[in-house]
Amino acid sequence: MQDTIVAISTSLGVGAISIIRVSGSESIDIVNKITKQDITKYKTHTIHHDYIIDKDKIIDEVLISIMIAPKTFTKEDIIEINTHGGIASTNKVLELLIENGCRLAEPGEFTKRAFLNGRIDLIEAEGVMDVINSKTDKALSLAMNELKGESSKLIKDLRQKIIKILANIEVNIDYPEYEDIKELTNKDILPSINEIECDIKNIINNSKDASIIKDGIKTVIIGKPNVGKSSLLNRLINEEKAIVTNIPGTTRDIVEGEVYIDGIKLNIIDTAGIRKTTDVIENIGVSKSLELIESAELIIFVLNNNELLTKEEQDLLERIKYKNYIIVINKTDLESNLHIKDQNIVRISALNNIGINNLKQKIKQLFNLEKFESKDITYISSSRSIGILKETLSLINDVRTAISNDMPIDMIEIDIKTIWNKLGEIIGETYQDELIDQLFSQFCLGK
Amino acid sequence: MKYEIIVVGGGHAGCEAALSTSRIGHKTLLITGNIKNIADMPCNPSIGGSAKGIVVREIDALGGEMGRNADKSLLQIKMLNSAKGPAVRSLRAQADKITYPKEMLKTLKNESNLTIKEGIVEDLIIENKTIKGIILDNKEKIYSDIVILTTGTYLKADILIGDTRRREGPHGEKPSNHLSDKLKENGFTIKRLKTGTPQRIDKNTIDFSQSSKETGDQKYLSFSFDNKYYYDIDKQVPCHLIYTTKETHQIIKENLNKSSMYGGLNDIKGVGPRYCPSIEDKIVRFSDKERHQLFLEPESIYYDDVYIQGFSTSMPPHIQDQMVHSLPGLENAKILKYGYAIEYDAIDSKQLNQSLETKIITNLFTAGQINGTSGYEEAAAQGLIAGINASLKLEKKEPLILKRSEAYIGVLIDDLVTKGVIDPYRLLTSRAEYRLLLRTDNADTRLTQYGYQVGLIKKERYNSFKNKLLSINNLKQELDNIKLTPSKETNNFLTKYNSTPLKDGITLSNLLKRPEIKIEYLKSYLNNNYTDEVLESVEISIKYDGYITKALKEANKMNNLDNKKIPNDINYDKIHNLASEAKQKLKEIKPTSIGQASRISGVNPVDISLIMVYIKKEYFNEQK
CATH class of the missing domain: 3.50.50.60 (FAD/NAD(P)-binding domain)
Known part of the structure; x- marks a missing residue:
């Protein structure tokens, strides 16, 4: 409860202003670490123009509202940051706050604090219970699903590496009389610390969710000539009135077009091919389309409602099954001759602008993007993980400084242990006695 | 009566x-x-x-x-x-x-x-x-x-x-x-x-020449804050370190089934301590270790028993004889008491x-x-x-x-x-x-x-404790207030301890934060005399201030949760949506505070939120 919490309290969307809300006793101190101006002297309930900075780099131009306890929603110090730069910079600000000591709010936590601090009444409190309840399952499954597969294994391996160091340090402390157990020194652990840092950086870079936020979803639109790829692209672009840039590249499949769906970026590969209505399947050849499919994170396969499925289309359908794909059946205004069953079908008429919203919904569903946009209780799992990972990176820096200052190893261990615990939070492993189990299974001790 | x-x-x-x-x-x-x-x-x-x-x-x-x-x-x-x-x-x-x-x-x-x-x-x-x-x-x-x-x-x-x-x-x-x-x-x-406990050996039958000596510190120490010393620093009794041999391991492996714990008895129900395994356990679980460390510890100056720390066993006596005799210097040792396990x-x-x-x-x-x-x-x-x-x-x-x-x-x-x-x-x-x-x-x-x-600490002891606190505060103030200037004399002093010479003035507290500077070096700059106890205590609090502050912050969070009491008549069945594992554990353990509840394995943060909101709603409504 005494943590300072943070969340994005508006829906995420392009162009819209997002509000990041911070509540807790350290609100002002933490926000002050990332603002250009000194905000500690401001009067309560005032708004100020400022810049958010990461080291010396400006992240966003913002308005900062200061509300000092007790006359605030939670009866704690609250700061609201209005960001302007869209989802990427909003997330960056959120990450920065988490790195600097905020904790991402649980579902309904602002309201919960408001209630526990006596700010709102019972009827509203019932609402809080509902919020907490309804979000429980989702939050749990999110935590579990977050950093799927490989990343989760990477973190487990990493923790395994760390716990071995910890057990080794602990055993020297708890059983100092055991002369045949190697005494770890600062010098011994430095290479491991560097290795761990490297691993953490890799995890951050490889995190799929993270790349969705930062780099967008690599998307390819495929289909035979005249099936409507170009008009679909135009519809997506027109719908959002977003920017499409044409950056000349050296290869054909570099990112060429950006489309935003509720703030999430789609990078359309090979838009040039689509625009020239080049026949992807016939002209470039099946091997080229397979290459495109391979490199894409989302495949939009456009079929013609009016025609039968061709042999090539059937082959491609088989190929894309192992990827995130959506089958778009275009030209629904024409007679239906196409017979195909699949759970990822969206029917549209690009010509009449019908079904484009359904397609967008489908994309969001496929990438679990709903989680990026709930109000007040924003649960950006990847930002949370990345925030935690970055926090561990700054702890690793502390460890290195301490090593170079020749601090005793048991002091340094405090930070290493925190890193280990933080990593556990990401994958939901916080078993307290793990270390003690490790101690006794790794070393032979006792009277 | x-x-x-x-x-x-x-x-x-x-x-x-x-x-x-x-x-x-x-x-x-x-x-x-x-x-x-x-x-x-x-x-x-x-x-x-x-x-x-x-x-x-x-x-x-x-x-x-x-x-x-x-x-x-x-x-x-x-x-x-x-x-x-x-x-x-x-x-x-x-x-x-x-x-x-x-x-x-x-x-x-x-x-x-x-x-x-x-x-x-x-x-x-x-x-x-x-x-x-x-x-x-x-x-x-x-x-x-x-x-x-x-x-x-x-x-x-x-x-x-x-x-x-x-x-x-x-x-x-x-x-x-x-x-x-x-x-x-x-x-x-x-x-x-x-x-379990190991054997006791007759001191006079041990050849200590094959062991290394473990002595006490060459500084007077006491457990009690009374700081009274009843011993002579130069007459401390040593312990001796030896190692098990290949032969010891061989004997134990060959006779394992005779140990109470490894088949000698088939009705063992007791769970033994992990941190204190028998020598049998050590040899079975860490079979690749070539030797295990043992300490020969004197039990008393009034009799001859020597305790073999690290050798606890429930082997039958004749095997224990062989085991002990396989140890260096104990070839002819007389066992006064055999090791045993106790349930x-x-x-x-x-x-x-x-x-x-x-x-x-x-x-x-x-x-x-x-x-x-x-x-x-x-x-x-x-x-x-x-x-x-x-x-x-x-x-x-x-x-x-x-x-x-x-x-x-x-x-x-x-x-x-x-x-x-x-x-x-x-x-x-x-x-x-x-x-x-x-x-x-x-x-x-x-x-x-x-x-x-x-009422267990008497007035006299309490007063000397209060004085120690005063002395600690005085020393901290002195260190904060006394400032060294970058004079030639100061820099000579710093160079002597491999510390970087000064360019600007610095307080003694800040100087003490340098890893190479110890508080005893600074004694000559202080106006008052302090006990070693006080010097040590202040040195720790200044040198490790960063870590201590971090720990205090974490501890404060936990203390705040520990201060939030859970009423003892709480009915967990009335809190909807509590995870069933959490509910069962909460009923069994009956935590008295939110902090304690949060330390129960299987009770997750969402459960804690639900409990807090429930308590506020049920118990503190009238107080508003």
Whole structure:
């Protein structure tokens, strides 16, 4: 409860202003670490123009509202940051706050604090219970699903590496009389610390969710000539009135077009091919389309409602099954001759602008993007993980400084242990006695 | 005859319990199977060790006896981990097995409110779930308001050697055969635990030339904050280090099935301590290790027994002979006592409140091995807390519950009542999340106040403690106020200690933050004289300020949660959507605070949120 919490309290969307809300006793101190101006002297309930900075780099131009306890929603110090730069910079600000000591709010936590601090009444409190309840399952499954597969294994391996160091340090402390157990020194652990840092950086870079936020979803639109790829692209672009840039590249499949769906970026590969209505399947050849499919994170396969499925289309359908794909059946205004069953079908008429919203919904569903946009209780799992990972990176820096200052190893261990615990939070492993189990299974001790 | 408090058992828990209640002023009866065995040390002849040494300091700061008594019986003493950071330093001493009990008995006999009586307790007088007294094996009934059980390993104790099982406690003493059944009838869960002890060897038959000597520190040390020294630093008795041989391992492997624990007996139920495995366990579980370390520890200057630390076993005697004779320098050693394993009954510590009063029977307290712990220090700590809380209960006052960030004793008791134990519980520094706050040097500043409040710390000791605090503050102020200028003289001084010369002025405090600068170098710049204790304490608080601040911040978060109380009539069934595992554990453990609830495994943060909102809604509405 005494943590300072943070969340994005508006829906995420392009162009819209997002509000990041911070509540807790350290609100002002933490926000002050990332603002250009000194905000500690401001009067309560005032708004100020400022810049958010990461080291010396400006992240966003913002308005900062200061509300000092007790006359605030939670009866704690609250700061609201209005960001302007869209989802990427909003997330960056959120990450920065988490790195600097905020904790991402649980579902309904602002309201919960408001209630526990006596700010709102019972009827509203019932609402809080509902919020907490309804979000429980989702939050749990999110935590579990977050950093799927490989990343989760990477973190487990990493923790395994760390716990071995910890057990080794602990055993020297708890059983100092055991002369045949190697005494770890600062010098011994430095290479491991560097290795761990490297691993953490890799995890951050490889995190799929993270790349969705930062780099967008690599998307390819495929289909035979005249099936409507170009008009679909135009519809997506027109719908959002977003920017499409044409950056000349050296290869054909570099990112060429950006489309935003509720703030999430789609990078359309090979838009040039689509625009020239080049026949992807016939002209470039099946091997080229397979290459495109391979490199894409989302495949939009456009079929013609009016025609039968061709042999090539059937082959491609088989190929894309192992990827995130959506089958778009275009030209629904024409007679239906196409017979195909699949759970990822969206029917549209690009010509009449019908079904484009359904397609967008489908994309969001496929990438679990709903989680990026709930109000007040924003649960950006990847930002949370990345925030935690970055926090561990700054702890690793502390460890290195301490090593170079020749601090005793048991002091340094405090930070290493925190890193280990933080990593556990990401994958939901916080078993307290793990270390003690490790101690006794790794070393032979006792009277 | 009626007493206010009866303490059952005269081990380390019982002695502390009986001393604290009688010193606070309550008429107390201590019942023991044999007065000769009061404060006996049936296993290793040492007090303290990593974490445990800090517990002894804590006991002393609260007004307990173990520290003072250990100081009177030292054979040697050293500060463990002195080369490491201040958080993990801890005292360890060899204590004389004759002097320690003798001095303790003398102290007990000096207490005017305390009566000592021999007897075996076989039953309890319980009315309406409230304890009223005890019944001895000769049917004698003794009444009291409160009973503290500190029965150690004596509940249905079985001594195991090879394929034999004998119903007796250490030294062949008579165990209590029915008390644990009576506890079970009243609703306690009874567990079977196990521990073991190695052989004792005749000192005169050991060739010490093949071992390396382990001596005490060349600096006077004491557990107690009385800072009295009863030993001669140059006459400390050494220990000796040896290693097992290939032959030892061969003998054990070949005869493994003769050990009680490896097939010699097929009815073993007791769970042994992980941190204290038998030599059989070590050789089986760590088969690739070529040798294991053993310490030859003297038990007393009054007799010849030497204890082989690290060699505990339940092999039959003739195999033990071979094992011992395979050790370097012990080829002709005479075994005075064979090693053995011991099985005994204990209760489930989750059935205790944090005050160590049982949740099932009002005014019944338990402490020590009956609660599933192991170790003299762990036992004494619980005995002291049980004694203090029994007294507070008589006086209708709130119990003394130490926080995890306040004392290892707090960690110990919270672990016992919140997590429970599977194998006998030993304190380790790894169990304490705020160990930087729980140091050996600051045990007095953490706990003396409590000891004084309950009446165990006398005025004189309290005043000297207050003076120490004043002195600490003075020193801090001096260090903050005295500024060194970059004069030639100063820079010569710095160069001497390999420290960078000054360009600007610097306070002594900031200079002390440099890793290479020790407080003793700065003495000449100070206006007043300070004791080593005070210098050390201030040095730690300045040098490690960054880490200490971090730890304090974390501890504060936990303390705030610990201060949020859960009403004891809470009905968890009424809180919808609590996870079922959480619900079941909460009902079993009945945490008294949100903090405690959050430490129960299987209770996740969402459950905690639900409980907090529920409590606010149900209990505090009227107060608005």
